[in-house]
Amino acid sequence: MTNAGSAELLLGGIVLVGASVQWLTGMGFALIAVPALVLVIGPAQGVVLANCAAGAISIAGLATGWRRVRIGAMAPLVIAAACTVPAGSWVAARLPEPVLLAGVGILVTVAVAIVMGGVRISALTGTRGAVAAGAVGGFMNSAAGVGGPPYSLYAVNAGWTVREFVPNAQFYGIMVNVFSVAANGAPRLSGTAWGAALAGMVAGALIGRVFASRIPEQWIRRLILALALTGGLTALVKGLQGMG
Template sequence: MTGEAALLLGGLVVMLGACVQWLTGMGFALVAVPALVLLLGPHQGVALANCAAGAISAVGLVSGWRRVRLTAMVPLVIASVCAVPAGSWAAGQLSQPVLLVGMGLLVTLAVLLVMQGLRVPGLVGARGAVAAGAAGGFMNASAGLGGPPLSLYAMNAGWSAHEFVPNAQFYL
């Protein structure tokens, strides 16, 4: 693939991921990271995805700021920040195939739990926010996929989609 074709493909993937995140509050990484990792490599692909997701979330948060649940989001964000060094360390220590398969399994498990509507008693209240935040921070730093634990937390907290979008944008 030529450099121009790769740049065009990368731009299209970023635009598609931005549309998904703008509509749902998350999902940029699920759409963009696989292609960006293949195009740029794991470290640059994840770094670009995290930067782009942050910018998209900041822009989206401007209109939804009033719907952010700060009492739930503060423990989520603090736990996430505390887990980032461990995720970064894991990304540097594990081989790319092991890391990608491990993250793929975690994302698949989270999606299956959400699809089944399974309630996890440990994912409610402040303790649940800390657990989801730590898992999300670890996954975000290691593979750019911090949204699935937040989705599980929101489902267990009974958030509607209308409530989820600005809170996901705040978190991400």
């Protein structure tokens, strides 16, 4: 197999794992896939591919749960994200690749650490908290492809149940990724790379749906965090090496 063929196979595998996780939990594609994608196809293309894939998976996932979306609660998050996405895109476009790679690693690692610590932030409540979470999430999503953790922290502090969290996470994922793709553009991939990514999304969706009711949520959560932390640290190390 050629190097290009190996890279495309790896790309499809990364998307498959990320898609499986997102179908199982409503979020998590970016935390799983972004650190690996930026290592395989570079920070710029890895981020925009993650934006496209996460948005597409969220659209499919919301098809059956859209009635549970809390539009009133989500509006401040989405509006704030729309305002900060261009800033994240502007910053990412001007950073050297090793710096951007290290930045992605830092953001993923910090986000995982915060989620693992079960942090509760009293400021992330009410409309003001929604605006803050949306603003940070929009910037992070367009700059590094990882916009979910601020939303997660907001939902935790709001006391949302899993039933409330998942459809609203999917709605937020659609909106923030649409904004990010509009700001960053579509990924520039070969036809076979696109085919591998699409195949990974379809296979990941099927796997996620099959195992959604069979795997304890706590096991899934631990796996997501372990993989995301490993990927974030790997991207950080490679970025620092590139700057050396």
